[in-house]
Amino acid sequence: MTLVRGIRGAITVARDEPAAILDATERLLRTILERNRFVPDDVASALFTVTPDLVSEFPAAAARRMGWTLVPLLNFTEIGVPGRLERCIRVLIHLNTELRPDQIQHVYLEGATTLRPDLSGRQ
Secondary structure (H helix, E strand, O other): OOEEEEEEEEEEOOOOOHHHHHHHHHHHHHHHHHHHOOOHHHEEEEEEEEOOOOOOOOOHHHHHHOOOOOOOEEEEEOOOOOOOOOOEEEEEEEEEEOOOHHHOOOEEOHHHHHOOHHHHOOO
């Protein structure tokens, strides 16, 4: 039976530059796709957030660049909690899938591995 499940992911970038944001987001999405074996048609929607120090580009533009043209996408800014991880892009993908929750591979790359060390090492 197909259900809607959430897949989380995050990645950090070294600088607030459009190319850095787009390339990192694309790397994150491709890794999520590879580990969970789905196609864009399976995606119900995707929500992207960035920390307040990333303002030069929308991460959703990377998904559009990858061909996610019919997927509803939104961008948001995270709450700027002092002392928390900086220059971080996060995504929550709502996926139509037959995978069980324990089969979902959440993806945390670069400095974002500190957000969920319990999930960062899963392959």
